[in-house]
Amino acid sequence: MNDEINIKVSKNFMVNAIITMSLSSNHLSPGNVDNVKDMYKEMTIDQVKKDFERLKDVYKNRSYERI
Numbered sequence: 001m002n003d004e005i006n007i008k009v010s011k012n013f014m015v016n017a018i019i020t021m022s023l024s025s026n027h028l029s030p031g032n033v034d035n036v037k038d039m040y041k042e043m044t045i046d047q048v049k050k051d052f053e054r055l056k057d058v059y060k061n062r063s064y065e066r067i
Contacts, residue, residue: 007045014052015040021059 019036022028028036040048 011040011045011048014048018052018055021055025059 015037018040019028019033022036023030023033040051043051
């Protein structure tokens with residue numbers, strides 16, 4: 001039971017961090033937040049973690065400015 005709770009909390013944290021990073025960099029409009037949450041809801045914790053790590057590096061290195 002605790003593992004399920006930890007996974008859910010971790011997944012929610014990563015999804016909220018992704019949304020926050022995307023909003024602050026203007027890559028996501030507030031109107032699309034619910035769609036993004038729904039998309040991540042369907043993903044596994046491993047998929048969310050992979051995307052979180054990828055986006056964390058992108059925003060940390062500000063490489064999105066080169067896109």
